[in-house]
Amino acid sequence: MNKVIFYHAGCPVCVSAEKDxxxxxxxxxxxxxxxxxxxxxxxxxxxKGVQSVxxxxxxxGNVLHINFGASIExxx
Amino acid sequence: MNKVIFYHAGCPVCVSAEKDxxxxxxxxxxxxxxxxxxxxxxxxxxxKGVQSVxxxxxxxGNVLHINFGASIExxx
Numbered sequence: 001m002n003k004v005i006f007y008h009a010g011c012p013v014c015v016s017a018e019k020d021x022x023x024x025x026x027x028x029x030x031x032x033x034x035x036x037x038x039x040x041x042x043x044x045x046x047x048k049g050v051q052s053v054x055x056x057x058x059x060x061g062n063v064l065h066i067n068f069g070a071s072i073e074x075x076x
Numbered sequence: 077m078n079k080v081i082f083y084h085a086g087c088p089v090c091v092s093a094e095k096d097x098x099x100x101x102x103x104x105x106x107x108x109x110x111x112x113x114x115x116x117x118x119x120x121x122x123x124k125g126v127q128s129v130x131x132x133x134x135x136x137g138n139v140l141h142i143n144f145g146a147s148i149e150x151x152x
Contacts (some may be wrong), residue, residue, distance in 0.1 A: 020134055063095050064097075065143050
C-alpha cells in the first residue's frame, strides 16, 4: 500500500498540523517530508500538485492543502 | 472519546475531500455535518473556528481547513 506523504516546512502552522495529522493517521502510513531541510524534494512536491504547505498527498494522488503555512514558491 | 467533526457544504471540493478523509480516518470516528443542508449548525461551526469548508474540527479543538470550497460567510 502506498503511503500518504505529509509535506511541511517546519513553520508553526505546519508543526501543529503535523501533530494533528499524526494523531489521526497511523504513523507507519505517513511519510513526513520537511521541504525546508530537503529542498531537492520541492520539485517533486510541485509535480504532485502541492501548492502550499502543510499538505497531505494521498495514495490516490489527491492533494489536501491543510490550513496555510507557506506557499511552495516561498520555499525555493 | 470525542469524535472528529467534518464540516462540508456539498460542493465538489468538499465531496472529494470527504471521500479522502473518510479513507484515512475510521468512519465511526468522524461525524459529517452538511452545513448547506443544516444551516442551524453554521453558528456552531463558526464558534469552533471554522472559516471555510471543507474543514475538520479535531477533538483537541484544532481546526484543519482543507483546500478551499466555500467561505462560511457564503453559506449563510
